[in-house]
Amino acid sequence: MTDRLLIAVVEDNDALRDATVEMLAHNGFRATGVACAEDIDDTPFPQPPDIYVIDLTLPGEDGLSLAARLRRAQPKVGIVITTARTLLDDRLKGYESGADIYLPKPVDPKELLLALQALGQRLRHMDPPSQGLVLDRHALVLRGSAGSCKVSASEARLLSAFASANENTLERWQVAAQMSPGSGSISQESMQARLSQLRRKIQACGYAGESIRSIRNSGYKFCLPIQTI
Structure with missing residues (x-):
């Protein structure tokens, strides 16, 4: 703190x-x-x-x-x-x-x-909570300060991409490529729905604030520290 x-x-x-x-x-x-x-x-x-x-x-x-x-x-x-x-x-x-x-x-x-x-x-005087997330790519588990939750394979790919991206920022086409590998084709409505679902999982791990920020006419930024194992 x-x-x-x-x-x-x-x-x-x-x-x-x-x-x-x-x-x-x-x-x-x-x-x-x-x-x-x-x-x-x-x-x-x-x-x-x-x-x-x-x-x-x-x-x-x-x-x-x-x-x-x-x-x-x-x-x-x-x-x-x-x-x-x-x-x-x-x-x-x-x-x-x-x-x-x-x-x-x-x-x-x-x-x-x-x-x-x-x-x-x-x-x-309490133990400081962890300020970041840990993604286990093999077990498909996301861990945070309040617990852990299962993520899908596409969610794990997206989180890994955010973790390795410059300033944790991806363009829209890069997000689409992780959500729909091969075709990279996904509607805006479907992308928003899947991002909302991922935000809820992050929230369940202990982070009630902003986790994935939309960047106007560009893409998305991951707003929390995250490491992958």
């Missing part, structure tokens, strides 16, 4: 999200804001966030579901839930979903800062 913690602020209120990110940045944190749970997968975090600050009442996937998903994928990540719901039953559900800290809104900035600093200290 770096000295400056990376905080992901998941809040659908634009003004509150921007103010929180600015406040955290002014107090020594690195912070990125997203409007909903679904945006996490498409946000180019420089590394997996150390702590997520999550609003409970998000559009789409709600905060409880997101917290539970993050806790399964990244057992050592920090999770702070913020919400106007203050009943005991609501707080218990928050902790059961995997939250470390439950703060009622409106949250005093000083309290949030102290909560993040305390949580950060605890995280620093």
Whole structure:
């Protein structure tokens, strides 16, 4: 873990999200804001966030579901839930979903800062999670900080190609060649579907942020350290 913690602020209120990110940045944190749970997968975090600050009442996937998903994928990540719901039953559900800290809104900035600093200290005393993936090409297994999963032969070829490519970047035709060896012919819709499936597998291995980034009119970049064995 770096000295400056990376905080992901998941809040659908634009003004509150921007103010929180600015406040955290002014107090020594690195912070990125997203409007909903679904945006996490498409946000180019420089590394997996150390702590997520999550609003409970998000559009789409709600905060409880997101917290539970993050806790399964990244057992050592920090999770702070913020919400106007203050009943005991609501707080218990928050902790059961995997939250470390439950703060009622409106949250005093000083309290949030102290909560993040305390949580950060605890995280620093834990064994640092692996920041990369390991692909076993022969067993067709991908391993990460939260576990492992099986990959298909074409997924293994694609991951190997990303690992050996300059700056882990492939042009679209190179991705197609790994997905459909021989013909190299694959529709854009099919390519996107298969990339989405691979992203979900990477997420299950412990990485909730961006893993494969689309480069406009060019190709794709693999955003995580990866080694092959």
